[in-house]
Amino acid sequence: DSGVTQTPKHLITATGQRVTLRCSPRSGDLSVYWYQQSLDQGLQFLIQYYNGEERAKGNILERFSAQQFPDLHSELNLSSLELGDSALYFCASSKQGSNQPQHFGDGTRLSIL
Amino acid sequence: GEDVEQSLFLSVREGDSSVINCTYTDSSSTYLYWYKQEPGAGLQLLTYIFSNMDMKQDQRLTVLLNKKDKHLSLRIADTQTGDSAIYFCAESSTGGYNKLIFGAGTRLAVHP
Numbered sequence: 001d002s003g004v005t006q007t008p009k010h011l012i013t014a015t016g017q018r019v020t021l022r023c024s025p026r027s028g029d030l031s032v033y034w035y036q037q038s039l040d041q042g043l044q045f046l047i048q049y050y051n052g053e054e055r056a057k058g059n060i061l062e063r064f065s066a067q068q069f070p071d072l073h074s075e076l077n078l079s080s081l082e083l084g085d086s087a088l089y090f091c092a093s094s095k096q097g098s099n100q101p102q103h104f105g106d107g108t109r110l111s112i113l
Numbered sequence: 114g115e116d117v118e119q120s121l122f123l124s125v126r127e128g129d130s131s132v133i134n135c136t137y138t139d140s141s142s143t144y145l146y147w148y149k150q151e152p153g154a155g156l157q158l159l160t161y162i163f164s165n166m167d168m169k170q171d172q173r174l175t176v177l178l179n180k181k182d183k184h185l186s187l188r189i190a191d192t193q194t195g196d197s198a199i200y201f202c203a204e205s206s207t208g209g210y211n212k213l214i215f216g217a218g219t220r221l222a223v224h225p
Contacts, residue, residue, distance in 0.1 A: 002155065002157070002158070004155075031211065033211070033212065033213075035213075042215060042216075042217050042218070043201065043203075043213075043215035043218075045212040045213060045214070048211065048212060056211075056212055058212055090155060090156065092156075092213075094211060099143050099144060099205065099211060100211065101144070101146065101158055101161050102146075102158070102211070102213060103158055104148070104155045104156035104157070104158070105155055106154060106155035107155050
């Protein structure tokens with residue numbers, strides 16, 4: 001158990017819909033990262049938050065947004081969903097903003113029908 | 114640019130050693146990581162090595178880093194069926210950020 005909690009484990013929805021993925025970091029970790037794992041793109045970094053502030057952005061679509069709350073949990077919002085958004089979404093956390101190993105949750109599997 | 118490459122598949126006999134190889138491009142990466150993903154599970158941090166080290170050993174795992182060739186390897190001694198999984202190599206990006214750049218993963222199959 002990595003200590004990173006992601007909910008829900010599975011999500012099935014339709015095109016055009018909006019979903020929210022939730023992540024609770026390990027106790028004491030200030031940084032939260034979101035990654036997408038898909039068959040064609042592999043593991044791709046989406047976005048990083050550190051102590052409530054956006055720190056770095058990767059290949060995140062404009063339809064996607066995230067935030068980190070004062071209690072350090074984070075949410076990833078995906079809107080106007082398309083078939084290609086079907087993937088496994090991982091959250092990871094680390095103690096500081098840089099040069100710290102990241103510990104991953106079990107992921108949320110998103111299926112778009 | 115940043116890129117990490119791994120071979121896609123490795124098959125070994127139970128009890129043998131497994132060696133999974135990885136090449137990376139960003140010579141200024143601070144840390145290099147190995148993660149393990151079992152079917153239906155998340156990414157488990159196996160080990161990591163700081164870029165100024167050549168080798169790190171952790172029980173059955175040995176990581177070797179050749180900075181000149183930008184080559185990283187993971188050796189698993191006495192490979193067991195429970196080691197069957199996908200192994201990802203990752204480098205941390207530069208610029209003060211910590212995003213990880215992953216390889217495509219090496220699927221390790223352990224057979225009796």
